[in-house]
Amino acid sequence: MKKVFLLMGAICMGLLLTAAIPTVSQAASPVVIGSIDPLTGSNAIQGADMQRGEKLAMEQINAAGGICGRPLKIIWEDTESSAKGGMAAVHKLVEINKVHVILGAYSSGISLPTGQWTNSKKIIQISEASTSPKLRNIGPYFFNVMGLDEVMGTKLAEFAMESGAKTFASITVNNPFGIGIEIWTKKTIEKAGRKWLVGVRYDEKKLDYRAELQRLFAKKPDAVFFTAYGTESKLILKQAYEMGLKPPKGWYADYMTMWSNEVIPKTAEGIKGLVMGSNSGARYEAYHKAYLKRFGKDAKQTAFGAYAYDATWIAALAINMAGTATNTDKIAKALYTVSRIYKGVTGDKSFDKDGMQVTDYYRRMIYHNGKLVPYKKK
């Protein structure tokens, strides 16, 4: 079965890659696209994984003959895990490097402002790891390869309610992503007739979160929803541990690989939650093997490298199908077609009418002895 899937994937990609070759007359100068990843700052670990995913896809595309016979070249810019850094990165890529397609970013707080700007310039941006429902309204040149928070928030709340908890609270980052999670978990909890106590929103890159934690636990919630980027999660969980704060029915976290590689293991023991993206099937196994061979690292470390890998392939295939690397109207149109044909490492990648993912995969996990393991109901 694995072989059949691999063969189908290869045939599909081969057809797409060769489809537009005759229409492109340029010499073998590279097709240049940009990427904005968090290579430093709070999300540097996830950013490094995303860069590796993109690099692997680029090398495979070039090994397969490139785009319309031309090699693919990615110019990486560092967002420094901030919106300000993200804006500087897209300005540089568009105004200096003259790219027409940009991959990234990680976090809705960065994808929203950069997407609004690139969309206004008719530049294609394919977000790889952003989930705020607000992304839906950016415009026709903005796409997203990850499912939005509407689904994640609901599924996470359903998971937490199975614990028997009666009262809930949340601590989320004060940006469109965090607020989206708070809104959707709260909505689901209240709809089910359970009690919502408080939603605490924290600012990124602070040096102390004790005040937020005290406020969170003041009303003694049974279960707490938690979302945080790597750096902040390390400090928040450390300070909660030092303050002896632990909800009786446990913490429930979204996108667990956002922080699972950075926290102090003892402080995160027993946190339950969801991890996105498929981690099985022939496509995933092939990606995992290639990643391990190329970088000597486990691709399962974070979920985001696989999304970046898929985004790179989708971008390359769409440029190839459009037969142009500069006409973004044609590339945008091709992206819809490619998204339906392409079999992603992270699952079905079909875009809806707004360029957002139709569906995504969520796996229940628990943090135990310093790593994420599948959650099994006792």
Add this chain to the structure above:
Amino acid sequence: MSVLQVILNSIIRASELALLSLGLTIVYDILKFANFAHTEYAVVGAYFAFILNVTLGLPIFFSAILAAIATGIFAILIDRVVFKKMRNANGIIVMVTSLGVAIALRNTVRAIWGASPKSYNVPLQAPIVTKYFRITPLQIWIIAVGAAAMVAFYILLHYTRLGKAMRAASDNPDLAQASGIATEKIVTAVWFIAISFASLGGILIGMETYLLPYMGFAIIIPVFCAAIMGGLGNPYGAMLGALVLGFAENFGLYINFGKLFNLGGLLHITHRALFIPTGYKPAISFVILIVVLLLRPRGILGKKEER
């Protein structure tokens, strides 16, 4: 959370701030300018300690002491290169120059160590738990170091020749020089002491949280607030300002203003619990500063200027 825990949190916060605001105020006292680079020196010190502790593997205790000394010397070098040429310049010009030094230091740190957070080799500490409060061994250290630094500074100022010379230079620099006090030596000592203290403060904050190149910018407001509130130029004022600020920030978030509006149940203005949102914690510093300056424009312990 008990009131005792809030008091303890306030003292911890005040201990960290006092180390930084004390240095800021003594530089102002002797050199007559507000040093905007002060908290950036704290960051430099924290990263020096990172090299010693993480790269070279020294214990954090020795790393902190060596880094504080190294940063003090580094500040003297910066003084020789930048500030010495401006001894007789207007305080505003020197202040703007210090802002330039701050930006240069922040970006140099970022260029060398990157924007990602760094941590010392300090194991996770289980808190000491009592019925009324919890405290980690590191937090006890922070209070102890803060208190020891304040006592050491008091002894230095009142029981040593250097301290007496510093006070003389502060009161009347011309008269002090005419009396044979080498004011340049005093300036060197002031830089060393102020920045070593700041460096210790930066290291303690880094130990409790993590190291970031922009952490100096994140702490500059409360440090300035504490120093101004206490009376800029008065070392005891800076300590008191830090204490007031530590208590204001923690009690400001702890108090249920709903109860306050209802006068403890006598009135029924609101039935809701009203707390200041945690995101407004930095604003508490400003509000307290404005209130203090409205009531006492020269700060709590500030001297009245002679005309």
